[in-house]
Amino acid sequence: MEIKASQVKELRDMSGVAMMECKKALVECEGDLEKALDLLRSNSSLKAEKKATRVAADGLIRIIKNNDYATIVEINSETDFAAKDAGFLAFADEVSSFISENKIKDISELSSGELEDKRLSLIQTIGENIQLRRIHTIDFDSSMSVGSYLHSDGKLATLVVIDSSDEELAKDIAMHVAASNPLCKSPNEIDKDILEREKSIFEAQAKESGKDEAIMGKMIEGKIKKFLAEVSLTSQSFIKDPDLTVEKLLSEKGADVVDYIRFKVGEGIEVESKSFADEVAEQLK
Numbered sequence: 001m002e003i004k005a006s007q008v009k010e011l012r013d014m015s016g017v018a019m020m021e022c023k024k025a026l027v028e029c030e031g032d033l034e035k036a037l038d039l040l041r042s043n044s045s046l047k048a049e050k051k052a053t054r055v056a057a058d059g060l061i062r063i064i065k066n067n068d069y070a071t072i073v074e075i076n077s078e079t080d081f082a083a084k085d086a087g088f089l090a091f092a093d094e095v096s097s098f099i100s101e102n103k104i105k106d107i108s109e110l111s112s113g114e115l116e117d118k119r120l121s122l123i124q125t126i127g128e129n130i131q132l133r134r135i136h137t138i139d140f141d142s143s144m145s146v147g148s149y150l151h152s153d154g155k156l157a158t159l160v161v162i163d164s165s166d167e168e169l170a171k172d173i174a175m176h177v178a179a180s181n182p183l184c185k186s187p188n189e190i191d192k193d194i195l196e197r198e199k200s201i202f203e204a205q206a207k208e209s210g211k212d213e214a215i216m217g218k219m220i221e222g223k224i225k226k227f228l229a230e231v232s233l234t235s236q237s238f239i240k241d242p243d244l245t246v247e248k249l250l251s252e253k254g255a256d257v258v259d260y261i262r263f264k265v266g267e268g269i270e271v272e273s274k275s276f277a278d279e280v281a282e283q284l285k
Contacts, residue, residue, distance in 0.1 A: 010033065015037060015121055017040050040121075041117065041121070055078065057078070057266035058076065059083050060075055061073065061075075062075065063159065066100060071099050071135060071137040072135070072157055073099060075132055075133070076133050076265070076266070085126055087122055088130070094115065144164070144258060145162050145165055147162070149174040158261065158262045160260040164256075169249075169250075172240060175240075176233075176239040177262050182232060185233050185257055186232050202224060202227075235247065
């Protein structure tokens with residue numbers, strides 16, 4: 001049967017899938033729009049499954065603020081090109097709106113329903129693995145201030161909540177967190193595994209020095225102290241005034257950090273180095 005251009009356009013508007021794919025689906029379903037849409041959705045799931053094993057380490061981060069909570073979410077694509085696609089950006093807007101309306105705290109809450117359908121459709125349209133990777137929500141009340149920083153490329157973002165009405169201070173701390181990447185708020189909150197790993201490195205370095213046990217002990221102690229000062233938020237030199245530590249700045253302002261979070265797109269994801277030919281071959285799968 002003849003498939004009209006208006007039918008193809010209508011299915012394209014409903015599904016977001018390429019015109020040629022829409023026409024093929026309509027031909028296969030003999031012009032039945034609903035059946036064609038179901039077919040495209042089924043095909044989207046199949047294509048998504050094939051692409052799910054591909055590394056998605058690019059993308060963008062969105063910040064959502066409401067009256068009593070703020071959320072940061074990472075949405076991944078395989079390439080920066082896809083992250084700038086209008087369809088990808090529209091999907092990010094929809095994810096942000098859904099989070100704002102529903103106070104999402106767990107990324108699994110975004111993996112079903114209409115959002116999941118749109119993610120699968122986007123995978124088919126763009127041809128890349130698209131993932132909702134992680135989310136972090138911070139609650140606060142009217143006595144607190146929330147500061148945020150989002151880098152111009154959308155790939156680095158921070159949220160900071162302080163127990164003060166000083167919004168400018170909250171913004172400054174958020175910018176500091178973005179630039180300095182603290183691993184913890186204070187030295188006594190450092191992850192034990194991280195500390196043990198660094199300590200073992202310092203011990204190995206001390207042994208190589210050939211010094212006696214007492215001197216080596218002081219060397220290790222000094223390096224641990226320096227490391228903790230470098231990676232702990234309150235011990236770091238404030239980015240806008242290196243003569244001040246963040247702890248001293250907060251003390252002068254009569255404030256403290258309630259919570260903070262920093263997301264950088266793709267951090268922690270292992271990316272395999274591939275040749276151009278391999279990349280092209282994978283895109284054709």
